Amino acid sequence: MNIPRKTFIAAALSACAAIAATSASAQSTDGYHSIQVFPVVVDSASFTQRFVFRNPDPDNAITVNASFYPGTGTAQTTPTTCPAFSIPADGQREFTSLRSLCPGMVAGNTFGYLYTNDADPTNKPFAAFSRVSNSAGAGFSVEAFPAHTFTSADAVVTGLRRLAASGATPAFQTNCFIGNLHDVTAPATPTTTEVFYTLYDSNNAQVGSTTSVMLTPGKLTRLLDVFTTAGAPAGNYDNVRVKFEEVGPDEPGLMTYCTVQDNTSFGADFRIGKQEQGFSTPYSSIGAQDDSVSRDSVAFQDLFLSGDVSPRQFDIPAGAFSNTHVIYFRHPDRIQCELVNPATDVRLTPDDSLEMRLLDGQGNLVAGGNNVIGFSEIYLGDKTDRNFGANGRYSIEVESSGAGLNVNQLRNYGIHCQSGSGHSVADIVRYHEPVTRF
Numbered sequence: 001m002n003i004p005r006k007t008f009i010a011a012a013l014s015a016c017a018a019i020a021a022t023s024a025s026a027q028s029t030d031g032y033h034s035i036q037v038f039p040v041v042v043d044s045a046s047f048t049q050r051f052v053f054r055n056p057d058p059d060n061a062i063t064v065n066a067s068f069y070p071g072t073g074t075a076q077t078t079p080t081t082c083p084a085f086s087i088p089a090d091g092q093r094e095f096t097s098l099r100s101l102c103p104g105m106v107a108g109n110t111f112g113y114l115y116t117n118d119a120d121p122t123n124k125p126f127a128a129f130s131r132v133s134n135s136a137g138a139g140f141s142v143e144a145f146p147a148h149t150f151t152s153a154d155a156v157v158t159g160l161r162r163l164a165a166s167g168a169t170p171a172f173q174t175n176c177f178i179g180n181l182h183d184v185t186a187p188a189t190p191t192t193t194e195v196f197y198t199l200y201d202s203n204n205a206q207v208g209s210t211t212s213v214m215l216t217p218g219k220l221t222r223l224l225d226v227f228t229t230a231g232a233p234a235g236n237y238d239n240v241r242v243k244f245e246e247v248g249p250d251e252p253g254l255m256t257y258c259t260v261q262d263n264t265s266f267g268a269d270f271r272i273g274k275q276e277q278g279f280s281t282p283y284s285s286i287g288a289q290d291d292s293v294s295r296d297s298v299a300f301q302d303l304f305l306s307g308d309v310s311p312r313q314f315d316i317p318a319g320a321f322s323n324t325h326v327i328y329f330r331h332p333d334r335i336q337c338e339l340v341n342p343a344t345d346v347r348l349t350p351d352d353s354l355e356m357r358l359l360d361g362q363g364n365l366v367a368g369g370n371n372v373i374g375f376s377e378i379y380l381g382d383k384t385d386r387n388f389g390a391n392g393r394y395s396i397e398v399e400s401s402g403a404g405l406n407v408n409q410l411r412n413y414g415i416h417c418q419s420g421s422g423h424s425v426a427d428i429v430r431y432h433e434p435v436t437r438f
Contacts, residue, residue: 031143032126033126033127034117034125034126035117037145038051038114038143038145039142039145039177039179039255039272040112040113040257041098041113041130041142042110042111043097043098043099043105043109043111044111047132047134049130049131050097050131051094052093052094052130054127055090055093055126056090056125057089057090060089061087061089062086062087063120064084064086064093064116064117064118065084065119066082066102067081068102068105068112069112069113069114069115069219069220070111071110071177072219074109074112075106075107075108076105076108080102082102083102084119102114113179113220116128127144128144129141129143130142138265140269142270147181147253149275150254151254151289152252152279153279154243154276154278155243155276156273156274157176157241157257157258159241159271160239160240160258161173161174161238162174162225162236163237165263170263170264171263172262173261173263174261175224175225175258176226176257176258177221177258178195178197178215178221178256179215179219179220179256180217180252181217181254181255183217190217191250192216193214193215194212195214195244195247195254196211196245197211197230197244198210198211198243198245199227199230200241201239201240207230207232207237208230208231251279256273257270275288287422293422293424294422294425295418296416296417296418297417297425298414298415299425300313300314301314303427312431314415316398316399318407318410319408319434320435321432322399322430322433323430324398325396325397325426325428326395326426327395327396327423327425327427328423329380329421330423331383331386332382333380333420334378334379334380334419335419335423336376336378336417336418337396337416337418338373339354339373339398339415342412347374350404351406352404352413353400353403353409354400355373355398355400355438356398357396358375359394359396361393361394370401370438377418397437397438
């Protein structure tokens with residue numbers, strides 16, 4: 001089975017003294033978290049950044065800690081702990097600049113990333129937003145992202161350009177950044193991470209050479225004109241993508257992003273990138289490095305619990321027994337699941353004497369049934385169709401079919417599921433029950 005790995009993609013930011021822009025980044029609507037990271041913040045003679053922090057708690061204020069981690073080559077050379085601040089109940093707190101939020105920074109132009117977290121003894125999620133602007137008011141939005149979304153999944157930023165000026169059209173330049181989120185519980189000797197980056201044109205041909213950057217935790221490096229740093233031949237490039245790949249066993253939290261700027265007004269766009277391929281415990285191909293949102297998973301054993309000699313294998317004893325698994329899907333979505341041979345990942349046959357069905361959180365049959373070993377892609381329904389509109393739990397029941405050649409033998413199986421928006425691993429909640437239900 002192919003097990004990919006690497007980095008969460010982030011996306012677009014402009015040159016050190018020219019961090020300007022016009023368009024906003026994409027951010028999940030699930031925006032309230034107790035640890036929030038701005039992957040890029042800036043304070044310079046040309047550009048300022050305004051911040052807004054929102055507290056949804058109607059009864060209690062939130063205290064927030066903040067730390068600034070500078071990019072390499074800027075006036076600020078070491079991290080700065082910023083003063084803690086309070087967000088009133090059901091209110092917001094605004095800062096007119098990075099320097100007003102972190103007054104201890106040294107003088108001069110600087111950029112980096114900002115780490116903020118709830119400082120209260122219980123979790124109090126908050127949301128945060130910022131706007132970068134030049135003196136003319138042109139700029140771009142950077143929302144805060146929860147720290148958990150920065151992983152070592154393979155990351156890709158698309159739409160990169162390097163174009164010479166032509167008539168009234170300005171020259172375009174692409175700058176990319178690679179950051180390694182700091183360790184809150186830092187080891188005595190920080191682990192250095194190597195991150196490769198490669199450019200590909202719209203025909204999937206490599207542009208230049210695969211190049212790498214070495215990063216310790218808490219470091220952010222700028223690739224000024226990424227076409228030049230990647231050794232691309234001279235000339236114009238349009239609609240190019242860059243792929244970031246982390247190597248090594250440590251799987252740190254990586255931030256990667258780029259900006260496409262025009263070199264006349266220094267306008268740019270910030271595009272947070274997308275996790276394209278993530279390494280997960282059971283198996284994940286396309287999507288995030290997150291066991292709860294696998295797009296393609298195969299599970300053949302349960303979670304290894306305290307006191308277990310080994311994880312429980314997915315199997316049905318000889319005779320009429322059943323197992324029940326719990327799995328989360330996110331509707332509306334299209335999904336499919338099947339029972340497979342855990343050694344080969346090939347779908348079982350009727351001779352294996354098993355059957356399966358999928359039920360929603362209210363016990364309604366979604367797919368499967370008598371003598372069904374797997375079902376093709378189905379639509380889970382519109383938002384109003386299930387679970388009162390909330391993404392939630394489903395169950396997969398696996399039992400003896402009472403037919404086939406192996407009904408009187410122990411039958412091992414794996415559960416292979418695919419989804420468009422992600423699902424969890426199908427852990428067992430009822431095991432080896434001496435009953436069949438359908």
